[in-house]
Amino acid sequence: MNARVEDFDLLVVGGGKAGKTLAMDHARSGRRVAMVERAMIGGTCINVACIPTKALVTSARAVRTLERGRSLGLVVDDDVPVDVDLLRQHKTGVVDGMVAANLQQFLGxxxxFVLGEALFVAERTVEVALADGGTRVLRGAETVVNTGTxxxxxxxxGLAEAGVLTSETLLELQTLPARMTIIGAGPIGLEFxxxxxxxxxxxxxxxxxxRVLPREDPEMARAVHGMLQAGGVTLLLGREVRSVSRDGGEFTLRLSDGTVLTSDAVLVAAGRTPVTEDLGLDRAGVATTAEGFVAVDEYLATTAPNTWAAGDVAGSPQFTHASLDDYRILKTNLAGGRRSTRDRLIPRTTFLSFDLAHVGLTEEEARAAGRQVRIARLPVAAIPRARAGRDTGGLWKAVVDAGTDRILGATLLGDSAGETITTIQLAMLADLPYTSLRDMIITHPTMTEGLNLLFATLSED
Structure with a gap:
């Protein structure tokens, strides 16, 4: 380490949602801040995750709408053409615009802002191999690790050798494969x-x-399964891939039950792993878990003094909105507060041709915790707005404490569920009884109006 050490009030290693927001916040307040990012300006979400995939989900939903165009009074071709070049242009345009906006915000x-590869060489100190050549050594009075997954x-x-796709490389496909095999039944696999x-x-x-989505309510997972099948997806569950081989452009997968699949593309969607192994965290006194995540306490403090971690790499729920809340926690705690990650109510949504949104406890989790519950169920077809748009697939389900009438959780499957779940989340945070949503005057006809109907089913018990 021959380069001169440059000192900063705050050093952020990795520019994900928590890190970049904290860095900009501190810099705007007049503190001296450095943020090192390996390659993705704006973080994983903008470049290869939430934003590009949701841009393509929008295209997929448009295809589904055109497919049912005749039922909506439109004259459309039976075959809806999809142009992969236009898809890529759409996705790239959205991403490039957000990357440019992020870079402008960083500089402003x-x-x-340091683009390069960071390696910890001591506590709160990194040596950065700059993307354009050269080296800098940066030290923070406070340091945050936010390198993601x-x-x-x-x-x-045979899997690695076959040149299979991941959720990141898939976004650069030059052609649409005629046949694709996806390994994994979690949200990423299902979305693709x-x-x-x-x-x-x-x-x-x-x-x-x-079953698909093992962490979700079993009843709702079965409903998702049915809707995926109706959309043309073949699901082979309870089977392991034993081997993968490739001959030219064709992949062969051998499954545990003897099934042999051939495919033009294979996507691995088997979760994500933390980016920590090449950071030199041991030199910084930062411990990691057995899975490789940075070990943090409920305040996001690591085992090293004045060193913190946030977002996916810290084992937080792998959602950008959870990472944003990590920023709020760090902002408070760096100022001397004691804000905690405990008991956070974090919603999630899987974005298919329909939404699967969840907040709080599932029925299974509530019963396992010994709660006496009442279950509200409503087919989406009962909601007037869904019927007006002829988009009636799905099911809504809520779990209510039988003794207090408080909402313990909800899972909504269908059109606009990701938007509607926020209303339930707000009622839970406000500790309102389910009757508040049952009796609330909600604009007609909207999907959120379905909450009146959903919770009215409890009055019919």
Whole structure:
């Protein structure tokens, strides 16, 4: 370490949602801030995750709308053409615009934005191999690790050698494959399965899990399963991929039950792994967990003094909105407060041709915790706005404490569920009884109006 050490009030390693927001906030307040980012200006979400995938989900939903155009009074061709070049232009245009906006915000905040590879060489100190050549050594009075995660490639014989796709490399496909096999039944795998089925690809999804979305309510997971099948996805669950091989442009997958699949593309969607192994965290006194995540306490403090971690790499729920709340926690705690990650009510949404949104406890979790519950269910077809748009697939379900009438959780499947779940979340945060949503005057006809109907089913028990 021959370069001169440059000192900063705050050093952020990795420019994800928590890190970049904290860096800009501190820089605008007049503090001296440096943020090091390896490659993705704006973070994973903008470049290879939430934003580009949701741009393509929008395209897939448009295809589905055109497919049912005649039922909406439109004259459309039976075959809806999908142009992969136009899809890529749409996705790239959205991403490039947000990357440019982020870079402008970084520079406008007054931070020292450093593009390069960071390696910890001592406590709160990194040596950065700059992207344009040269080296800098940066030290923070306070340091935050926010390096995120990358796609996990499981140890399946032949998988890595076959040149399969991940959720990141898939976004650069030059052609739409005629046949695609997806390994994994979590949100990422399902989003791509539904998307490519809409684009006309023959999609087969394989997973060792007995059902899709194992962390979700079993009843709602079955409903998702049915809607995916109706959309053209073949699901082979409870089966493991034993080996993968490739001959030219064709992949062969051998499954645990003897099934042999052939495919033009294989996507691995088997979760994500933390970006920590090449950071030199041991030199900084920062411990990691057995899974490789940075070990933090409920205040996001690491095992090293004045060193923090946030976002996916800290084991926080892998959502951009959770990372944004990590920023709020760090902002408070760096100012001497004691804000905690405990008992956060964090919603989630899987974006298919329809939304699957959830907040709080599932029925299974509530009963396992010993709660006496009442269950509200409503088919989306009962909601006037859904009927008006002929988009009636789905089911809404809420879990209510039988003794207090408080909402313990909800899972909504169908059109606009990701928007509607926020109303339930707000009622839970305000500790309102379910009757508040049952009796609230809600604009007609909207999807949120379905909450009146959903919670009215409890009065019919």
């Amino acid at each position: 905040s007054g931070m020292d 990358r796609p996990r490639v499981p140890d399946i014989p 399965a539904d998307m490519f089925a809409a684009f006309g690809t023959e999609v087969t999804l394989v997973a060792p899990a007995q």
